[in-house]
Amino acid sequence: MANPQAAPNRPVIIFGAFDRHNFGDMLFAHVVARLLVQRFPDIEPVFAGCAQRDLRAFGGHDVAALPRLAQRWRDEPLTLIHAGGELLTCDAWEAAVMLTRPEDTQSCIARYGSSATDRRAWARTELGIDAHAPYVIGRETFPRAAWICFDAIGGATLDARDTALRDEVLTKLRTADHIGVRDAATQATLRGAGIDARLVPDPAALVAELFDDRIQAARPTLPCGYLAVQFSADFGDDAMLARIAHQLDLLGESTGLGITLFRAGAAPWHDDIAVYERMAARMRHPAVKIFDSLNVWDICALIAGSAGFAGSSLHGRIVAMAYGLPRVNLEHGDARKQHAYASTWEVANAPGVVRVDELHAAMLDAMTIDRQALRHHGAMLANAHRSGFEALDL
Numbered sequence: 001m002a003n004p005q006a007a008p009n010r011p012v013i014i015f016g017a018f019d020r021h022n023f024g025d026m027l028f029a030h031v032v033a034r035l036l037v038q039r040f041p042d043i044e045p046v047f048a049g050c051a052q053r054d055l056r057a058f059g060g061h062d063v064a065a066l067p068r069l070a071q072r073w074r075d076e077p078l079t080l081i082h083a084g085g086e087l088l089t090c091d092a093w094e095a096a097v098m099l100t101r102p103e104d105t106q107s108c109i110a111r112y113g114s115s116a117t118d119r120r121a122w123a124r125t126e127l128g129i130d131a132h133a134p135y136v137i138g139r140e141t142f143p144r145a146a147w148i149c150f151d152a153i154g155g156a157t158l159d160a161r162d163t164a165l166r167d168e169v170l171t172k173l174r175t176a177d178h179i180g181v182r183d184a185a186t187q188a189t190l191r192g193a194g195i196d197a198r199l200v201p202d203p204a205a206l207v208a209e210l211f212d213d214r215i216q217a218a219r220p221t222l223p224c225g226y227l228a229v230q231f232s233a234d235f236g237d238d239a240m241l242a243r244i245a246h247q248l249d250l251l252g253e254s255t256g257l258g259i260t261l262f263r264a265g266a267a268p269w270h271d272d273i274a275v276y277e278r279m280a281a282r283m284r285h286p287a288v289k290i291f292d293s294l295n296v297w298d299i300c301a302l303i304a305g306s307a308g309f310a311g312s313s314l315h316g317r318i319v320a321m322a323y324g325l326p327r328v329n330l331e332h333g334d335a336r337k338q339h340a341y342a343s344t345w346e347v348a349n350a351p352g353v354v355r356v357d358e359l360h361a362a363m364l365d366a367m368t369i370d371r372q373a374l375r376h377h378g379a380m381l382a383n384a385h386r387s388g389f390e391a392l393d394l
Contacts, residue, residue: 010077010078010079010146011046011073011076011079012036012043012044012045012046012078012081013046013047013048013066013069013078013079013080013081014032014033014036014045014046014047014081014083015048015049015066015081015082015083015135016028016029016049016082016083016084016085016087017049017050017085017090017095017098017135018047018049018055018060018061018063019048019049019050019052019053019055019063019065019099020049020053020055020098020099020265020267021055021058021265021266021267022264022267022270023264023265023296023299023313023316024085024202024204024264024313024314024315025083025084026055026059026061027203027204027207027296027300027315027319028083028084028085028151028203029060029061029083030210030296031083031084031204031206031207031210032045032081032083032084032151032389033047034206034211035206035210035389035390036081039390039394045081046064046069047061047062047063047064048063048065049063049065049066049135050065050095050096050099050127050129050134050135051063051065051099052064052065052068053099057295058294058295058296059295059296059297059298060296065128066129066137066141067128067129070141073142074141074142074144075143076142076144076145077145078142078145078146079146079394080137080142080145080147080148080149081149081151081394082135082136082137082149082150082151082153083151084151084152084153084154084182084202084203084204085153085154086153086154086155086337087133087135087150087153087154088133088136088154088155088169088186089133089154089155089156089157089158090133090134090135091132091161091165092120092123092124092129092131092132092134093113093119093120093122093123095127095134095135096123096126096127097109097268097269098268098269098270099126099127099267100126102266105268108122131168132164132165132169133165133169133172136169136172136173137172138171138175138176139175140171140172147177147178147393147394148175148177149176149179150173150176150178150179150180150197151180151200151203151389152180152181152182152201152202152203152388153179153180153181153186154182154183154186154341155169155181155189155190156183156185156337156339156340157334157336157337158186158189159192170190170195173195174195177393178198178392178393179195179196179197179198180197180198180199180200180388181197181198181199181200182199182200182201182202182341182344183199183337183340183344183345184340184343184344185336185340185343186340187199198388199344200384200388200389201345201381201382201384201385202315202318202385203385204315204318204322205318205321205322205378205381205382205384206385206386207300207319207322208304208319208323208378209322209379209382209386211297212304214297215297215300215301217301218295218298218301219301219304219305220291220293220298220301220302222260222289222291222302222305223258225256225257225258225307226257226258226259226287226289227251227255227257227258227259227260227306227308227309227310227363228302228303228306228308228309228316228320229248229259229260229261229262229310229311230262230263230264230271230309230311230312230316231271231275231330231332232265232269232270232313233269233270233271233272234269234333235275235312235332236272236275236278238278240332240356241275241278241282242282243356244279244356244359245280245282245283247356247357248283248285248359249283249284249285250360251310251359251360251364252283252285252288253285254364255307255364255367257287258288258289259283259285259287259288260289260290260291260302260306261279261288261289261290262290262293262302263276263294263299264299264311264313264316265313266294273290276290300319303316303319303320303323303325304319304323304325306320306325307325307326307367308320308325308326308327308328308363308366308367309325309326309327309328310327310328310329310359310363311329312329312330312332312335312338313329314337314341316329317338317341317342318341321345321346321374321377321378321381322381322382323378324371324374324375324376324378326363326367326369326374327351327366328351328352328354328359328362329352329353329354330353330354330355330356331353331354331356335353338353339352345381347369349369350366350369351363351365
């Protein structure tokens, strides 16, 4: 068992997919760091991902590449905390593509994407690690680690992934000292493999409690009364955009609210402002704005100041939950992680994940739920994550 007093005196790595621009992943690093500092005021954690990236211009961190840290600290009795996210199912190809520069993404996919062998070889070269699941790190990398922790991670589709990735993930998890998962589906999958995992809400459930002053200071200057709306680039075919525009027109007409579109991620395979522009051009509603900031605190402030959130982003939902706001997730393609989280943690009768053509009705339903009950539920989730983190024997 690790000695809690030793944590500040050894290297502490906060690890996750916050080496690329994704709203939720970038928030995890802040939440875990703040919770650590509250316990150990002198601690100075190192932030690490699969690649070295500096995302401070977007409210993120200066992130080190874990392979380099592994060379330096392989035999150190360090603490490694996986800071959350859908880490268990992100394979090496996906990780490497999402770390490319946007202008290089399509050429990399065209060159390597058609062959599994080529994908694996290119990803191995890009990441500097030969792993099927590069965001899952165990004692194969740090054999003398004092403590390896997975904090509220997700793996809603792990049981459907290929055998090599799944076996690697389970093998690494079995070397951990603590595993927390953020949804019941992931917990059940791990239980079926003989791995116990504690069920805790996502780290971003704490953003309002931990960072409200910072978020309020970032509140954008927008006309009063708007819905915060987001959807990923894979909603971008013309027919789908026309359906979204129609639903948002209905919402604007029914509620009198404006529609503010924002991006929850700028990494490849996330959100695209050009898609928003095409959708907005199809709308009749006069109060439509595209919010262009990619700073995570600006995004939090936009959601916090809204009348509700609608979109495909899980963390758009979770930040809305933290602020006791109405929320609806949009379904298109694989939305199993959104389904898994909502079915685990949402209030009774709240809309979860809906088809685009159901957005108007679902959002109106969400807006009828008692706001005090929503705020109370958000505070309960924040407390549940804090309690889970404080129980860690770091």
